[in-house]
Each structure stands twice: as structure tokens, then as C-alpha cells.
Amino acid sequence: MSKQTVSEISPEVEPVTYDMRGVIAGIKRTFPVGISIFAYGLIFGVLSGQAGLRPFEALLMSSLVYAGSAQFAVLGMWIAPLPAASIIITTLIINLRHVLMGAALYPWFSQLSPLKRYLTAYLMTDESWALTMGEYMNGRRNAGFLLGSGIVAFTAWNGSTIAGQLLGGVVQDPAKYGLDFAFTAVFIALLLGLWRGKGDLLPWGVAALVAIVVSQALPGKWYILAGGFAGSLMGAWTYGRKS
Incomplete structure (x- = not known):
């Protein structure tokens, strides 16, 4: 090979x-x-x-x-x-x-x-x-x-x-x-x-929303990871739909 x-x-x-x-x-x-x-x-x-x-x-x-x-x-x-x-x-x-x-x-x-x-x-x-x-x-x-x-x-x-x-x-x-x-x-x-344009609104918005919700629901700094992970998943999903 x-x-x-x-x-x-x-x-x-x-x-x-x-x-x-x-x-x-x-x-x-x-x-x-x-x-x-x-x-x-x-x-x-x-x-x-x-x-x-x-x-x-x-x-x-x-x-x-x-x-x-x-x-x-x-x-x-x-x-x-x-x-x-x-x-x-x-x-x-x-x-x-x-x-x-x-x-x-x-x-x-x-x-x-x-x-x-x-x-x-x-x-x-x-x-x-x-x-x-x-x-x-x-x-x-x-x-x-x-x-x-x-x-x-x-x-x-x-x-x-x-x-x-x-x-x-x-x-x-x-x-x-x-x-x-x-x-x-x-x-x-x-x-x-x-x-990069309006396409970023959804993943950024999801990341911010999840981070806010988790910060109120869980103690500590878990909201940082949760927001980043949720935004990444949404970004991957929207990218896949465009491809």
C-alpha cells in the first residue's frame, strides 16, 4: 500500500x-x-x-x-x-x-x-x-x-x-x-x-442560552463547558445541512 x-x-x-x-x-x-x-x-x-x-x-x-x-x-x-x-x-x-x-x-x-x-x-x-x-x-x-x-x-x-x-x-x-x-x-x-454572517446566529445563540441556563441550574463553572459543547453541536449540525 x-x-x-x-x-x-x-x-x-x-x-x-x-x-x-x-x-x-x-x-x-x-x-x-x-x-x-x-x-x-x-x-x-x-x-x-x-x-x-x-x-x-x-x-x-x-x-x-x-x-x-x-x-x-x-x-x-x-x-x-x-x-x-x-x-x-x-x-x-x-x-x-x-x-x-x-x-x-x-x-x-x-x-x-x-x-x-x-x-x-x-x-x-x-x-x-x-x-x-x-x-x-x-x-x-x-x-x-x-x-x-x-x-x-x-x-x-x-x-x-x-x-x-x-x-x-x-x-x-x-x-x-x-x-x-x-x-x-x-x-x-x-x-x-x-x-461570518447570519449563519453564526444560531450556534452562538444556543451556546449563550445553554450557558445561562446551566449557570443557574448547576454550581461551579459547568456552564462554560455546556455552552461551548452545545454551540459546537449546533454549529456542526447547521454546517452539515449546508453541505
């Missing part, structure tokens, strides 16, 4: 590249978003200091956990004795959305070597994923874009964690300076960039 490429087996999956041009494009496109990431990263830095984390501990969390929403949730649970099991479960639930995000990227990233694939996936955030999906929807197939985007996000998040720790004595209430809105603002901008 002759060796077949991914594109030959699945014609709908276009071949991808992975080079420095993609990395540089990702850095350039993500730089403005990186400013917003830095802004709400400052909030985490300040709050982590108020919760009792030292600069090195906060930086270690931002580097290894590297998940803003989960880190903010954990700060509210950071009391002695530390409820390790609850923290792990909460982090897992919140970050399960990355399963859906990774699945969306799989048709392209499955063509990469394991080293490139998993190194790049480690740097994937909500922001870098959204920008990368925008690139792919516009026909650009350089997987290095996600790496470049992730580098900016990682640098901004960890840099702002330390800055927030150092400024904690000065900026004790981040909301007073409007920093709390930066998180919301960046996602509104990303959503507008992903908008």
Missing part, C-alpha cells in the same frame, strides 16, 4: 505549513490583544498578592497553569488549609473547553510532528485560538501563527502577573481603574473578528 498524505486521504483538509513567517504573523496580529491581556493580568497579579501568594508563586502558577479564568477562580479558594481536591476539580472543569478548542484545530495540527503540535498547543489560549481560527477561516494555513500568538500571550500574562504583584500596594482596587473590563473588551473584539 502506497504512503498517502493527509490531504490525499481527506481532500477537505488543506496542507499546512509551519515556519517563521507564520510565527511572525502571529506575533504581529496578537500584539494589540497582548496589551489587553497585560491589563487583566495586572488584576491577577494584584489579587494573587492579596490572597497571600508571593511573586515567585504567582509567576509559577501563571507559567504552569497558564489559564486566566481558572487562576482567578482558584484565588477565591486560596485559604488555609488549601482545598487541593476542589482546586484541581474546578481547574479541570473550567479548562475542559480546551478539548473543544483543540478538536477544532485538529484537522490542521494533526499534520504536524508531535513536538511542534504539543509545544504549540501548550501556548494556546482563548485569544490565540480565536485569532488562529480567524486565520484559517480566511484561508491562511500556517500553523506557526498559533505559536507566535501564544508567545505574545504567554509573555504578556506572566509579565503582568509580576507587575501586578509589584503594584499591589498601589493598585489595591483594579476595578477603580477600569482594568476589570479589559477581559470583557478583548473577547467582544475577538467575537466580532470571528463573525
Whole structure:
């Protein structure tokens, strides 16, 4: 049996590249978003200091956990004795959305070597994923874009964690300076960039409705996974009807 490429087996999956041009494009496109990431990263830095984390501990969390929403949730649970099991479960639930995000990227990233694939996936955030999906929807197939985007996000998040720790004595209430809105603002901008027309109304609406209902019915952060899963199913269904 002759060796077949991914594109030959699945014609709908276009071949991808992975080079420095993609990395540089990702850095350039993500730089403005990186400013917003830095802004709400400052909030985490300040709050982590108020919760009792030292600069090195906060930086270690931002580097290894590297998940803003989960880190903010954990700060509210950071009391002695530390409820390790609850923290792990909460982090897992919140970050399960990355399963859906990774699945969306799989048709392209499955063509990469394991080293490139998993190194790049480690740097994937909500922001870098959204920008990368925008690139792919516009026909650009350089997987290095996600790496470049992730580098900016990682640098901004960890840099702002330390800055927030150092400024904690000065900026004790981040909301007073409007920093709390930066998180919301960046996602509104990303959503507008992903908008493809009226066809997105149904899956987006279903995702929002399910998330709202689940947030009222179940404790914790299950609404994040439920909304994303419901929206993904509706998107797949509507796409299948068009095909």
C-alpha cells in the first residue's frame, strides 16, 4: 500500500505549513490583544498578592497553569488549609473547553510532528485560538501563527502577573481603574473578528442560552463547558445541512 498524505486521504483538509513567517504573523496580529491581556493580568497579579501568594508563586502558577479564568477562580479558594481536591476539580472543569478548542484545530495540527503540535498547543489560549481560527477561516494555513500568538500571550500574562504583584500596594482596587473590563473588551473584539454572517446566529445563540441556563441550574463553572459543547453541536449540525 502506497504512503498517502493527509490531504490525499481527506481532500477537505488543506496542507499546512509551519515556519517563521507564520510565527511572525502571529506575533504581529496578537500584539494589540497582548496589551489587553497585560491589563487583566495586572488584576491577577494584584489579587494573587492579596490572597497571600508571593511573586515567585504567582509567576509559577501563571507559567504552569497558564489559564486566566481558572487562576482567578482558584484565588477565591486560596485559604488555609488549601482545598487541593476542589482546586484541581474546578481547574479541570473550567479548562475542559480546551478539548473543544483543540478538536477544532485538529484537522490542521494533526499534520504536524508531535513536538511542534504539543509545544504549540501548550501556548494556546482563548485569544490565540480565536485569532488562529480567524486565520484559517480566511484561508491562511500556517500553523506557526498559533505559536507566535501564544508567545505574545504567554509573555504578556506572566509579565503582568509580576507587575501586578509589584503594584499591589498601589493598585489595591483594579476595578477603580477600569482594568476589570479589559477581559470583557478583548473577547467582544475577538467575537466580532470571528463573525461570518447570519449563519453564526444560531450556534452562538444556543451556546449563550445553554450557558445561562446551566449557570443557574448547576454550581461551579459547568456552564462554560455546556455552552461551548452545545454551540459546537449546533454549529456542526447547521454546517452539515449546508453541505
